Amino acid sequence: MVNIRSLDPSASPLDYYGSELRRLREEAGLKQQQLGDIVFCTASLIGQIETAKKVPTREFSERLDAALMTGGLFSRLVGLVLKSQLPTWFQQYAEMEARAAYISTYQAQLVYGLLQTRDYARAVLGARTEDDLDTKVAARIERQRVLGRETAPLIWVVMSEAVLRQEVGGRAVMRKQLAHLLAMQERKWVKIQMLPFEAGAHTGLMGSFTLLRFEGDPDIVYTEDFVQGHMTANPxxxxxxxxxxxxxxxAALSVEDSVALIARVMEERYGDQPEPDGRALA
Incomplete structure (x- = not known):
């Protein structure tokens, strides 16, 4: 039997998305299976999204807009839905990050979230638990849409050399991640500097932090512990x-020397070497 659980559209962005999907599908005279056939998914998935039991992807939303001729409604809504899936304590930071004109960040252990590949993000977010992992990854990748804006923020990242050498997700994942960093360096508004081990003691030993600067609003500094993040505009x-x-x-290498270090580690540490089971790395 089709699940016709009643939704309160005001309960959350996900509930609103589901109620709008059901309303517009029924107005179009389509059953769940019929719409599923059009957007290349199962009737069960349509039903799960309509009852707010499943989080839609951006790709699914774009197909819905084309199938139901909604003028981009679901493509706009899915951004709110995915943002609502971020941890509650992180949502305000994500909003500030999206508004920032200039982002400068130091990362001691991990690639900065806006520069992570999907596979790297999946390995990071799934390190403790794989519950709702697809949704967590989708929410993180959604944050990266800020990079495609016409007025994208200037992003200046300083990362410890440890970020390159800490194998996250396996060698294939790391090789693609480092290749992605090299590709991002080609964007004029993204700059990456590597802090080599040879730098010794430095002012980032206490951990990662991010500075957000805005046009017309106070600057913000953001830090995290293992429980949650902390934002302050305290001067x-x-x-x-x-x-x-x-x-x-x-203390960090120049942008040019950082490119050379990333490329060298990518080849020497994550190049075409046999995996433990004897398979070659593509």
């Missing part, structure tokens, strides 16, 4: 974060 914290970041940039 003293901004000054301290800016000073630490300036020191990190000064």
């Amino acid at each position: 003293g914290a901004i000054r301290e974060g800016s000073l630490r970041y300036d020191h990190l940039q000064a």
Whole structure:
């Protein structure tokens, strides 16, 4: 029997998306199976999304817009849906990140979220638990849409050399991730500097942090612990974060030398070597 659970459209973006999908599908005179055939999915998936039991993807939403001729409604809604799937404590930061004109970040252990490949993000987010992993990955990749804006923020990333050498997801995943970093370096608004091990003690030893700058609004500094993130516009914290970041940039390799280091590690550590089972890495 078809699940016709009643939704409260005001309960969440996911509930609103599901109620709109059901309303527009029924207005078009389509059964779930018929719509599923058109957008290349099962009737069960249509039903799960209509009852807010499954989170839609951007690709699914674009196919819905074409099938139901909605003028891009679902493509717009899915951004809100995916943002709502981020941890509650992270949602406000994600909104600030999307509005920032300039992002400067130091990353001690991981590739910055806006520069992660899908497979790398999947390995990171699935390290503790794989519950709702597809949704978590989709939400992280959705944040990266800011990079495609006509007025994308200037992003300056300083990363520890440890980020390149910490194998996350296997050698194939790491090779693609480092290749992605090299490709991102070609964008004029993305700059990456690597902080080599030889730098010794430095001002980022206390951990990763991010500075967000806006046009017309106060700057923000963001840090995380293993429980949640912390955002502040306190002038003293901004000054301290800016000073630490300036020191990190000064200690890091130049952008050009950083490209060379990324490329060297990609080939030497994650190149065409046999996997433990004897298979060659493509």
